[in-house]
Amino acid sequence: MQNSPLVSIICLCYNHEKFVVEALNSVVNQSYQNIELIIANDCSSDASKKVIKNWLENHTEIRFISNKSNLGNTKTFNKALQFAKGEYVIDLAADDILLGDCVEKQVNAFLNPKQKNTAIVYGNAEIISEDNLHLRYYYKVDNEKKAVTKPASGDIYLAMLNQSSMICSVSSMIKRDVLEQLYGYDENLAYEDLDLWIRTSRNYNFEFIDAVLVQKRELANSLGNQFYRKFNSQTKKINYSSYLVIKKAIALNKTKNENKALLKRLHFEMAKAYKTFDIWLFLKYIPLEIKLRFF
Template sequence: MCQPLVSIIIPTYNVERYIEQAIDSILNQTYPNLEILVIDDCSTDNTVQMVKSKYSKNQKIRLYEKSQNLGPSNSRNIGIKQAKGKYIALLDGDDYYIQDKIEKQVRILERNQDLALCSTFLKCIGLKNNVIKFKINHSDIKDQQLLGCPIAHAAVMFRATFLKENNLFYNENLRFSEDYELFIRMIEKGGKFLTIPEALYVYRITGNQASFKKSDDKILKNEKQWEISKNIHYQVLSKLIDENSELYDKKFVDALLMHQVIRNYDDLKLFIDWAKKLIEYNESIECPFSSKFLENTYKNSVLGYFLAQKRLSWNILYQYISVYPYCAKLDLTYQFKYIIKCLLFLKH
């Protein structure tokens, strides 16, 4: 296999506990042709000193010390501009790679010259221990952008020429969802994505990430990030309809995008009719999104109405049966329990 240079950007800020594991996971890769760009964002701990003391003689590693704390988007942009590699990968300073991550991603990108990037699943450690999966094929990833960031940002490997020829960099005005916003622009420029269905990136959840906040050892959604993400959802939906469209109904749009749950059954029936018209319109303008995806999405919103009911009853069961063809299906065991609760007027 051809072994082009891969540049790995590590934006760091106060990660002295983890930075050695992060860098060593790159140096121990099965793929040898690498350069490592450590971009430090004015750490106040010993991050910089540790990099200097252990890796100062390693010619694969370049350390950049910023004079002003400007955030990880700025750090990554510096890395992209300084990168010499054909491919550019990312690694957060408190995470690490599985040993063959780079080799597998390079192989994919070399075999598929039309891809702008390749990502992987995430293996979570720390406050959560699970694998986060993402859509694999570009068509599914392109659809998924409507509902949120469609790939694992931390695990991506970019084709450097696609970024630089299209002048694509992170928006440094965004402190949250800057990855999501960049991916939207990449797709608009014709970039194709692919996810390797393996957990090749180890993502440490500490509760200190921008995406989360920690309360009583529980990981909660970052509301500021959620507000930015919602605005991006509207931006993506505008490829299909916007506020000037006859089909645009804010209440139903928010239900489709899962910003809110429909609470009224009459509204639910109107929402189903609206969603059908939306799918017809999508097909008439050559499908910005796949009709199957839109169908699954609105059916999940219909299911959300029933899952949001606090007290179940025969009437709720009748409603459920009435719209069953337009509702996402529950697991059979859960569905059975739901029906029993309706018959016994239990709380849900």
């Protein structure tokens, strides 16, 4: 590429000693070369820190942040973001892998946008097991590995509210200035992606790249496996975060149609609270439903 803007890749590691080297190698082996890698270890209890330090012996120019206590993903990412100088940012979990032309395709999408005011570009992901075995694709593909049903592009705010489309967060790249305008991730939340999509899509466009860009590893303790556990403290934190995201979205909404769209997501979250016997959370949704219906 003639124009090669700097891309900052923030690799977050927490107990990923088995996978972190593969993740880091996938960054340095990109076809696109103008990359700044920032590694952040969130006080892992396994040998992640030692594995990363050994890898850094051959990559001495790379910044390494090591938390003295466990801060969680949102706080650790924001801490690392302060050092990022790239025009674009990727949040890479240390158990995931960027395919060789991932960054090149993402940057090209930004340099040749299909619409103005694009803040996030994203693509497809291959879901793999702990042992690198293929499980499925995030978006179902045809024989040419093209998405059978294209996810949302352009103004996707309503789609984010009513769950009519999903964003593959692990395959996304965001403009750093937009991320900074939004003050990074909300550190009050147990997870960051839904909140970021809603806040970003309120004022900016998204663009889908119809290609498999990353490999996302599915582990037993992955976030997606935590939503429906009964009487589980982590499940309660995650589902309460969803409540906070919906509460914030109500403040962003401007029309009755947007409130109607958000009601669909609210009912989905109420059902999760009911199925996990989180009655306190279920009851907290009732005033929000009244507000969306009548105000």
